[in-house]
Amino acid sequence: MSDMTFAVLAVAPEPYAVTPLLTARIGIAAVGDEPVHAIALRCQVRVEPLRRGYTDDEAAGLLDLFGTRDRWSSTQHSFLWQHTTAMVPGFSGTTQIELPLVCTYDLEVTAAKYLHALRDDVIPLQFLFSGTVFTKGHHNFAVHQIPWDREDHYDMPVSVWRELIDLHFPNTGWVRLDHDTIKALVTYKSAHGMLGLDAAITALLETAVQDAR
Template sequence: MTDFAFTCTGVRADPYAAGPTLVFRLRITASGGARVHALALRCQLRIEPARRGYGPAEAAALRDLFGDRSRWGSTLHPVQLAQVAVMVPGFTGETETDVAVPCSYDTDISAGRYLAALEDGEAPLLMLFSGTAFTGAGGFHVEPVPWDREATCRLPVAVWQEMMEQHFPGCGWLRLPRDTMADLLAYRSRHALASWEETVRALLGAAHDDGPPPRERARSGAVLPRAAGRTAP
C-alpha cells in the first residue's frame, strides 16, 4: 500500500477569482517513488485558535466566539474553515498542486468572524486529507488515502486582509433577514437615499435626535454620525 505525505508550502490570495479565494500550495509525496496515475483528494481545513497568542483588541473581538479570556482553556476549540475536493494529475514520487478554497466575508460564520478579528501575525490551520489513489507501475490499483493524513499551515493575516480588500474595498459585510431587508429598502426608497451607506447613516442619525427627515437633514448640511462599519452595496 502506498504511503502518502502532505506538506503545505505556502498560501496566497487568487487575484483573478470571481470571489474571495485562497490558494494553498500542496506538496504530495508517495512512498518509494511510487507511480500514481491520479489522486482524488478531499481536504478539510480547520482553524486551530489555541496555537497562537492574541492581543487585547483581538481578545475583545473574539469574545462572541470564545467568551472571556479566562474561559479560553475550555472554549478555544477548532473552527471549520472549508472542505474542498481536488483532482491531482498523475505523478511519480512527488508533485505539487494548488488547492483553491473559496472563502466568505460573512462574519456570522465562525471562520469569517475569527479571521476578521485578527490584526496581524498568522492564523494556524490544519489540513486533513482523505480520498482515493489510482496507483501501479505495471498495472492499475485503487488505494484509499488514510484518514490520518494531515499538514499544518500558517495563513498570514495580511493575505486574508489583502484578499478581502480586493473584493470588498473599504467595506464591511452585513447579513439581514429578508423581512428586515425589505423594510430597509422601503425606508431607502421612501426617503430617496442614494446608497446603503447613506441609508444606514440616516438611521443612525435618526436614532440620536428627533430632527427633520433624513433627506432634509442631508440637504441642510447637517453632519450625520459616522457608522462604526460600512455595508457593502
C-alpha cells in the same frame, strides 16, 4: 503501496477568481519507485485558535465566538473552516498541486467572524488529507486509501486574508439582514432622499447616538 506525505507550501489569493478564493500549494511525496496514476484528494481545513495569542482588540471581536478570556480554556477549540477537493495527475516521486479554498465574508459564519476579528500575526490552520490513490498494482490497476493520519499545519499570515477581502470587497463588508429589515431600510432611504442603504444605516445610528445622550 508507496508511503505518501503532504505538506502545505503556501497559501495566496487567486487574483482572477470571480468570488473570493485562496489557493493552497500542496507538496505531495510518494516514497518508493511505484508511480502514482492519480489521486482523488480530499482535504478538511480547520482553524486552531489556541495556537496563537490575541490582542485586547482582537479579543473584543472574538467575544461572540469564545466569550471572555477567562472562558477560553474551555471554549477555544479547533473548528471546521471548509472541505475541498482536487484531482492530482499522475507522478513519480514528488509533485505539487493547487488546492482551492473558497472563502466568504458573511459575518454570520463562524470562520469569517473569526478571520475578520484578527488584526495581525497569523491564522493557524490544520489540513487533514484523505482520498483515493490509483496505482499500477500487481494486476495493472490498484486502489488505495490515503491513511487518516496525513495532516499538516500552516500559519497563514492575516495579511493574505485581508488582501483577498480587499480585492473583492474594497472598503466594504457584508451583513445578512431579514427581508423585512431590508424593506424598511429601503423605505427609509427613499423617504429621506438618500443614495444608498449605507447612508440610511449611518443616519439611523447617528440618531440613536443622539437619543442616548
